[in-house]
Amino acid sequence: MTGLIVLAVYVGIFVAAMVIFTRLGAKMRDYTSLKTVTFGDESAVRPNRAAGIISILTLFLLWGMFTGSSLIPGFLHAPAPFQGQTSFDLTVEANGQTDMSSVTVLVHEREQNPDDVEVEPGDGFAKNDSITVAQYRSQLVSFDRNDEITRADGAEVVAVNGQRVRPGDRIEIEGGSVTISDKGTPNFEPYNGMQMEPLYLPSPEAVVDRTIKVLDEGFRGTSLLGHLGWSLFRVIAGFVCGAIVGIPLGYAMGLSNWFRGWFDPIVEFMRPVPPLALIPLVIIWAGIGETGKIILLFLAALWIMAIAARSGVSGVNIAKVHAAYSLGASKWQIMRYVIIPNSLPEIFTGARVAMGVCWGTVVAAELVAAEKGAGMMIMVASKFQNTDIVILGIILIGVIGFGIDMLMRGAERFMVPWKGKG
Amino acid sequence: MSGLSIDKLSMRFDLPNGGSVQALKDVSLELKAGELLSVLGPSGCGKTTLLNIVAGFLAPTDGVMKLNGHQITGPDAERGMVFQQGALFEWMSVRDNVGFGPSMKGMPKHDKAEIVNHLLDVVGLQDFKEKAVYELSGGMQQRVALARCLANDPDVILMDEPLGALDALTREKMQSLVLKLWKETGKTIILITHSVEEALLLGERLIVMAPRPGRIHKEYRLPFAELGVSSDLREVKKHPDFAKKREEILGMIWDMEEEIMGRSEASA
Ligand SMILES: Nc1ncnc2c1ncn2[C@@H]1O[C@H](COP(=O)(O)OP(=O)(O)O)[C@@H](O)[C@H]1O
Ligand SMILES: [Mg+2]
Numbered sequence: 001m002t003g004l005i006v007l008a009v010y011v012g013i014f015v016a017a018m019v020i021f022t023r024l025g026a027k028m029r030d031y032t033s034l035k036t037v038t039f040g041d042e043s044a045v046r047p048n049r050a051a052g053i054i055s056i057l058t059l060f061l062l063w064g065m066f067t068g069s070s071l072i073p074g075f076l077h078a079p080a081p082f083q084g085q086t087s088f089d090l091t092v093e094a095n096g097q098t099d100m101s102s103v104t105v106l107v108h109e110r111e112q113n114p115d116d117v118e119v120e121p122g123d124g125f126a127k128n129d130s131i132t133v134a135q136y137r138s139q140l141v142s143f144d145r146n147d148e149i150t151r152a153d154g155a156e157v158v159a160v161n162g163q164r165v166r167p168g169d170r171i172e173i174e175g176g177s178v179t180i181s182d183k184g185t186p187n188f189e190p191y192n193g194m195q196m197e198p199l200y201l202p203s204p205e206a207v208v209d210r211t212i213k214v215l216d217e218g219f220r221g222t223s224l225l226g227h228l229g230w231s232l233f234r235v236i237a238g239f240v241c242g243a244i245v246g247i248p249l250g251y252a253m254g255l256s257n258w259f260r261g262w263f264d265p266i267v268e269f270m271r272p273v274p275p276l277a278l279i280p281l282v283i284i285w286a287g288i289g290e291t292g293k294i295i296l297l298f299l300a301a302l303w304i305m306a307i308a309a310r311s312g313v314s315g316v317n318i319a320k321v322h323a324a325y326s327l328g329a330s331k332w333q334i335m336r337y338v339i340i341p342n343s344l345p346e347i348f349t350g351a352r353v354a355m356g357v358c359w360g361t362v363v364a365a366e367l368v369a370a371e372k373g374a375g376m377m378i379m380v381a382s383k384f385q386n387t388d389i390v391i392l393g394i395i396l397i398g399v400i401g402f403g404i405d406m407l408m409r410g411a412e413r414f415m416v417p418w419k420g421k422g
Numbered sequence: 423m424s425g426l427s428i429d430k431l432s433m434r435f436d437l438p439n440g441g442s443v444q445a446l447k448d449v450s451l452e453l454k455a456g457e458l459l460s461v462l463g464p465s466g467c468g469k470t471t472l473l474n475i476v477a478g479f480l481a482p483t484d485g486v487m488k489l490n491g492h493q494i495t496g497p498d499a500e501r502g503m504v505f506q507q508g509a510l511f512e513w514m515s516v517r518d519n520v521g522f523g524p525s526m527k528g529m530p531k532h533d534k535a536e537i538v539n540h541l542l543d544v545v546g547l548q549d550f551k552e553k554a555v556y557e558l559s560g561g562m563q564q565r566v567a568l569a570r571c572l573a574n575d576p577d578v579i580l581m582d583e584p585l586g587a588l589d590a591l592t593r594e595k596m597q598s599l600v601l602k603l604w605k606e607t608g609k610t611i612i613l614i615t616h617s618v619e620e621a622l623l624l625g626e627r628l629i630v631m632a633p634r635p636g637r638i639h640k641e642y643r644l645p646f647a648e649l650g651v652s653s654d655l656r657e658v659k660k661h662p663d664f665a666k667k668r669e670e671i672l673g674m675i676w677d678m679e680e681e682i683m684g685r686s687e688a689s690a
Contacts, residue, residue: 319509322479327523327574328499337522341513418512421556 002194005078006062013058021050060204067203068195081135081193082107085117086175090141090186091159092126094149098158099124103141106132107175107190110199125149131188136197138189140181156184202388207395210388219389220380222372228396230372234290235358235404238297242354246302247347250309251339267306275300275361279368288369293362300361301354308350312343345419348412355408359401374400424490426453426476426578426610431485433471433636445471446482447635453627455490455577458604458611458647460625462618462671464678468636469614473580476612477503489577499523502576504567504584510555517542517551519566523574541569544606545599561592565599572607581613585620597623598655605651618671622646622664623655630671632678640674642667 038044064072068080087104101124104117114132121127125148133139143157144150158164160171160178170179176190198206214224222230252259253267278299286292316339324338366375374397381389412419433446445468453459461469474480476487478497487494489501502523503509510519518525520541524534542548545565550558555566564584571579584600585593597620604611615621621628626647632639644667649658658664 317508319505320511322474322477322497323503323505323509323570324511324522324526325479325497326477326499326501326503326576326580327526327570329522329526333526337526338511341511344513416513418554418556421512421554 002066002078002196005194006066009065010058010062013054013061017051017054017058021048021054063201063204066194066196067198067201067206069203069205071203071205078194080195082175082191083109083135084175086173088171088173088178088188089161090126090143090157091162092143092147092149092155093158094125094153094155097125099126101126101143101147102128103143103186103188104128104130105139105175105188105190106130108132108134110134110136121146126155133188133190135190136192138187141178141186141188143186151184157186160186199385199387202391207388207391210386211392214389214392219377220371224377224396227372227374227377228400231359231362231366231374232400234293234297234362234373235355238294238362239301239351239354239358241294241298242301242358243305243351245298246305247309249302250306250311251313251335251343253306253310254313254343255335255339263306267303267310270299270303271307275357276364279365283369293365293370296365297358297361300357304350304354304357305347308346308353309343312346313339315346316342344416345412348408348416348419352405352408352412355404356401359397359404363397424455425457427451427488428453428476429486429488431472431475431482431487433468433475433480434483444635446475447637449485449636449638451629451638453578453610453612455610456608458624458626459613460621460628461612461614461631462616462621462628462675463631463636463639464633464675464682465616466682467631467633467678469631470582471636472631473503473582473612473614476578477501477580499527499574500577502571502574502579504564504571504579504581506583507560507563507587510563510566510570512554512556514555515551516547516553516555516558516566519555520551520569520573522570537573538569541573544572544603545569559592561588561596564588564596568599568603572603572609576609578610578612581611583614583616586616593620594655598650600624601647601650601655604647618668618675619659622667622671623650623658628671630674633682639678 035041035044061072061076063069065076066078068077085104085106087102089100089102092099092101101122102119104119106114106117108114112134116130116132119128119130126143127146127148129141129143129146131139131141144155147155149155157180160180161173163171165171165180167180167182167184170177176188179187179189181187202210211224218224219227249259249263253263254260275296278296282292282296282299286295320338320342321334324334329337362373363375366373367379370376374393378390378393378397381387381393428449428451431446431449432444435443435445437443449468449472451459461472463469471480475482476494478494478501481495494501511522514522517538521534521538524537529537538551539548542551545568547558547562547565547569550562555563558566567584581600585596588596600611600613601624603609613621613624615624622644623646625642625644628642628644629638630640630642631637646658646661646664649661
């Protein structure tokens, strides 16, 4: 239900922003804006900057709206869960007599544990009651606890706030609802509103607060940067080992029949095996320590780099090799001046893929078993229901993954400017 | 014994399906040092195969080739190659491409720079020497390829449709350049082309090949290359003999093409 509302709000903002910004959007006067055929011309489609900004803002807006964030004005909040005091009347019938009693309810936040509100017992055989209930929970009202005639003696609830009820009925009252159970006990449920429970989705400021706290105190004996640093260290160590073995292996496969024949079946078999599937075996063989993780990442990077190097060699235009031989180059010189530079673009592409896979694999491996690392952080946090740390971890993992890819792209532009120009 | 001699060269490709293609059959040819030979023929008649064998990239199934008296067994710096396109090293600047051969020989930097500079002047690319080759136009790239080949000072230059990918205007300029380089350097050149006009203009000698099996169909000695060295190529084309020869050869190739078509229709 809430999900549908979130989706509706999201689509609403999308459509409204699109209508407004494509109408008002500044008309750019460049070559592309003069193209009359844009629908179907992919090169004429460029990301709308306003859309990008609004897209990100919308995500945060929705997050704030449905968590009651104090960062956005209150009127934008989705209906909040009820909190505070409310009451309802019960009409109790026993042995032919009826009496009214009131039930005072105090709805409080999860973490608090206030005392019941003091109430006058009132007159008649049914005395007034007082209960407390946490948000998002419900509470049975043992209305006869303090009554002169108890349920054992035949007392039963026949009306709530004057409305007649039978077991199974549900009556809406201020701040929640009362359901009569099959055994005749009223059950109070406070109104949940449409916001997410902080346990499931903390507000942005809660995540920020937690970030500051974790930055300050660390998490499980290691600083936040320490956790991320360990994950990065494993990725880089695994990737470097994978590249050191994989690239020469790929070259050998691209240059020698024997190597090609020997390693093709292995590489082709290992390529489709997701590195995650190797975690159990690696744990059995190498344990859960650093060695095991680096071996896992090594295996994740190895095949990708070998295949990249192999296709880098086989992708060389034979005319270049022939030309080099005709210019008097030796085999070694062909390798050094033709095959290696020619394969670098492929190797960089492979390295980008491998780094992405390694980053994903390290987080997954740490989820399974680790004492430090980004994955361990979110896994342990989730066990203790620290959803804010989980969200913080996910955001950081995403940002670092993105950062790695950006760095690799930058390195590629700098190192192999001839990519795609051959 | 200076020059290139090709004796009864045959080449058969065995196909994976068990059949085979006779790409060349008994091709014999004597080329004296400094001669310029153009090779013409319908596509698939074995021109590229012939050149690849002479370059040493392929071993013939039969026949012997000798350059200056010694047998050709593999690629060597004595036989330079200019390809249609895509053979430049895009990870090197124009200068490094041209200097590739001397670098491989380990020539001292100074000598190499001198050669490279001279050749860049000859092909008119002095201003572009620091540029990456992919920043150049197609015509400029072929000039780099020519300079790169000449920098190595080969005895024979083999060109496989070197101007085939260029537009008509650039092509004409490049034809003049090839003639000029031929005259200035005195190299032996074999040039493959599918343009009859180009073959006539650039061929001191011209062979027309016939397909299936690939063989030499007819050979000409032509005056146009000599004429072209000293005068405008457009003037050469106005020569009455030029038009006559062009029609004759065009007709010959047309007939071959038609025969191929007829044969493949019959087999279909
Ligand atoms: N590697 C090869 N394997 C099989 N057949 C080939 C191979 N190379 C060339 N051929 C065949 O040899 C013939 C001559 O080819 P090619 O020398 O490329 O002709 P051209 O350059 O004159 O167009 C063609 O029929 C072609 O199909
Ligand atoms: Mg060819």
